Amino acid sequence: MMNDLDFLKLAFKEAKKAYFEDEVPVGALIVIDGEIIAKAHNKKESLKDPTKHAEIEVIKKACKVLDRKVLDDATIYITLEPCLMCAGAILNARIKKIVYGAKAPKFGVLTSLGNVFEDFKFNHAPIVVGPLMEDEVSEIMKSFFKNKR
């Protein structure tokens, strides 16, 4: 049976796809009961759409596949700590658990800039696990931004 790190490694494969498409390399997976429901990666640059983060895309895909707007039995695997928008999308979809790879020091809202699920009194909050892949994810992020310069 696959564990959190196994699924996170598959999300990392999605991040690599983004990398080779010249997108900020972030990947995401939605899993329910050990089954992969949807995969996605960041497409913000190519589509010139600031909302096309991997997390938003994977939530949209999973809702479409399952034909429902509540994912309260799902875990989202993301290579990078989510931004404010994506933490909010995860909350709105009522996702049960977040597993993330590496911290996002400049915009992450689970630990880097604070913990939005502790600081704000929402009516529910996902379980958070991570960072579980700090080295590999930090490396691909650094490589990406180095090449951009």
Add this chain to the structure above:
Amino acid sequence: MMNDLDFLKLAFKEAKKAYFEDEVPVGALIVIDGEIIAKAHNKKESLKDPTKHAEIEVIKKACKVLDRKVLDDATIYITLEPCLMCAGAILNARIKKIVYGAKAPKFGVLTSLGNVFEDFKFNHAPIVVGPLMEDEVSEIMKSFFKNKR
């Protein structure tokens, strides 16, 4: 020349469209230099997509119309105080100014549950104006949820 309240009233027209489509009645407008770039309303229910809030939709539309992913010269007019996801989308699009109609006591992150742009140290933050239409917006929200029960 139109002022903030005039534009907000147009966003309220969008909210009414949502109301008659059996969607939570929230409307949004993106304006640059007094020109309306995009209008949208909430479509979460009909499309079973938890990310289809009015704010996300109007940002996507404006980026498409303008063919760019940064809206740092734009004002977003929204009938209701934004949720975490939408505040994050507004941040990611680098929108200059938010004007909102009424507080959202259960999920609003500009004043109701806290002020996310003050509590978190992002690298920039929009100017926030509101609530400017508390009575009309609260009334349509109450009417919507009353009919739902």
